[in-house]
């Protein structure tokens with residue numbers, strides 16, 4: 046099937062998914078409200094923290110908000126595209142995963158197009174609101190170049206976080222568990238990166254830069270945009286964000302396919 | 314030219330020794346202790362275009378595993394599979410275009426969407442032309458009565474409706490081969506009958522090759538001329554159903570109601586294997602003794618109130634075979 | 649009559665069951681550690697080398713955070729909120745209404761079992777090691793230890809009642825997403841679990857002091873590091889007891905309405 050045909054198919058599959066989700070309209074609205082509430086909660090926590098202390102590892106409140114908003118924005122897209130990957134274990138356990146293998150299309154693509162969680166409007170409303178507010182407060186000068194860079198690093202962030210979700214889901218092919226790995230590893234790790242990495246021990250910083258490259262989701266790009274230093278790391282390392290995203294996602298895809306191969310020989 | 318060719322097919326599963334807990338899960342990432350389970354052991358058969366074959370066997374025999382290898386979901390441990398000239402596990406997507414699959418136990422439709430939308434999505438996935446889609450939908454709607462629930466979300470369908478929708482969905486792209494893994498499971502008598510009629514019809518009119526697994530022998534009796542019987546992953550019979558019936562059908566059961574209830578009933582050529590109040594079930598071989606001879610024997614000592622002679626259905630034949638072993642089966646195919 | 653023996657069985661059963669679900673135990677401990685790392689680093693960076701801030705030494709502050717993470721491990725080891733909601737949705741809870749015991753109490757006692765298992769096998773060993781190897785301040789008087797344990801226990805009860813009450817809201821609402829998020833927000837911020845109340849802006853501190861959440865983390869933590877001492881402790885315990893009673897009444901209120909609803913409408 047041609048790439049164009051795949052795009053067309055993706056669009057059709059996800060719009061079906063959206064219609065399915067919108068059947069539960071009240072739940073949908075409540076989720077958006079809930080998401081905005083909890084992100085606001087984190088922002089308020091940051092505010093109180095810096096109410097007394099002014100700075101966290103040389104980052105001010107508004108800079109931290111900005112850092113946070115970059116993470117929320119790419120996570121929002123990530124939820125739309127990849128969040129359901131964490132539930133792959135359930136599909137395998139109750140046998141519904143087989144359906145992706147009896148159809149004449151790429152199973153990764155098919156699984157990816159299975160859901161499209163539009164409740165992440167919550168993330169968009171929140172992060173865009175924050176961007177506007179912070180831009181005023183810090184008098185950020187949004188040149189075309191900078192906007193374009195933000196866009197690219199959000200893409201990088203989506204690929205990195207999406208890639209991790211894909212890897213976590215692939216674990217289900219080996220261990221029959223994935224959802225739990227999300228809650229043990231990725232959820233706390235995402236919380237960790239809401240704050241500037243510079244405050245963490247060096248080993249942790251190193252890990253989040255080069256093993257699971259969460260640093261490239263928000264810390265490095267935000268440092269570039271806000272012209273802040275990133276001690277222990279080369280200056281402007283943030284420019285590599287999109288590239289890191291592509292590489293990491295490619296690795297994740299490869300691991301997933303490896304897992305699928307294993308599934309096809311073990312059936313579970 | 315056979316459309317499906319299976320030779321010396323094997324599938325082993327490595328069943329991990331159950332390790333619970335986090336450490337177990339982490340440990341199992343590195344190293345696992347396994348027990349080998351041979352789900353399919355050396356099965357060979359070939360199926361001609363347009364045939365309808367019943368693939369039967371007791372629970373855990375390896376039916377679903379075979380179907381999964383034929384559809385490309387599983388890779389065989391050894392042996393060869395060819396479906397329409399394609400090796401399914403190597404060319405899964407190509408193979409998928411030629412086949413339709415229904416797993417009776419679980420739906421392949423979009424759970425939360427109105428049924429019609431699942432059909433429309435499958436149309437896109439299989440790239441069915443508008444014209445063909447419409448023709449097929451019209452036909453299926455007419456035979457299966459889909460219109461009564463086309464706008465209902467799949468999750469609200471009754472089991473019978475869901476199964477009808479599922480089988481229609483599997484045929485939208487005009488596959489040449491249809492795999493049905495327990496297509497009548499959980500259906501009521503009328504729904505089963507409708508399902509059978511439909512399967513028969515598409516096999517007759519569209520010349521679709523059908524492989525069907527089921528635990529309902531009536532499905533087999535009404536639909537298939539040929540059956541492949543497997544157990545513990547091995548083929549124990551492959552041939553006409555009529556032959557099995559002929560062989561085992563020689564055993565008849567005579568049921569008599571007597572006026573009094575004697576302690577036991579000794580008959581030449583017949584064996585009373587069950588009794589209840591004054592009713593007796595007598596098994597006999599048609600070749601050795603006739604029913605009227607038996608009746609004559611009984612009337613010498615007792616008064617018969619009522620009687621019937623039962624021919625065994627394939628159902629009871631198979632259940633006897635499952636229980637008593639396969640040594641009496643005609644022409645056991647050893648490959 | 650309170651049949652302690654019966655409820656004790658639930659405790660024992662839950663304790664033994666936890667051993668089977670070891671994956672859960674370790675995964676909880678893993679994420680607990682990551683959060684400890686996060687908050688420890690944040691407070692280290694906030695103090696930025698200062699000896700003290702807001703009248704509290706850095707060492708005490710770090711102790712506060714470690715104790716707080718310990719308690720959040722304890723509080724997180726019971727039946728989680730989503731599981732209560734799931735039980736409501738699937739009707740498990742409704743079925744239990746037919747059984748001869750009180751459902752909220754049954755879950756409380758079961759939680760005692762799983763929490764005890766988690767504390768003994770995971771939290772205690774880990775945090776003991778942490779207290780040995782890190783520069784943290786331990787209370788010197790044994791009375792303080794006792795008071796801390798009592799206070800932490802009351803805090804556990806307050807949290808249980810409030811969380812259960814929120815969970816039971818699923819009986820009345822199809823989707824509780826937004827409300828649950830408010831609950832989590834209050835649980836993490838207003839309880840003082842990550843920022844002690846004395847660092848709050850005045851108005852917010854006042855607000856937090858009038859709410860039950862401070863009884864869950866703030867009071868036991870503050871007792872542990874000696875921020876609250878002397879007769880103040882008794883006063884704080886009194887406040888906690890008041891909130892424990894109040895949240896128990898809230899839970900009773902919600903539960904009565906919920907069970908009414910099950911009886912009348914079949915769930």
Ligand SMILES: Nc1ncnc2c1ncn2[C@@H]1O[C@H](COP(=O)(O)OP(=O)(O)OP(=O)(O)O)[C@@H](O)[C@H]1O
Nearest residue numbers: 311312313326352371372373374375376377378379
């Ligand atoms: N993914 C798997 N991993 C390990 N063992 C499996 C797996 N799938 C099937 N088995 C085992 O292989 C054997 C054959 O299973 P299969 O599902 O093919 O049986 P079946 O004939 O379809 O039975 P049923 O009539 O109950 O559906 C069983 O013993 C089963 O436990």
Ligand SMILES: [Mg+2]
Nearest residue numbers: 376377378494
């Ligand atoms: Mg089966």
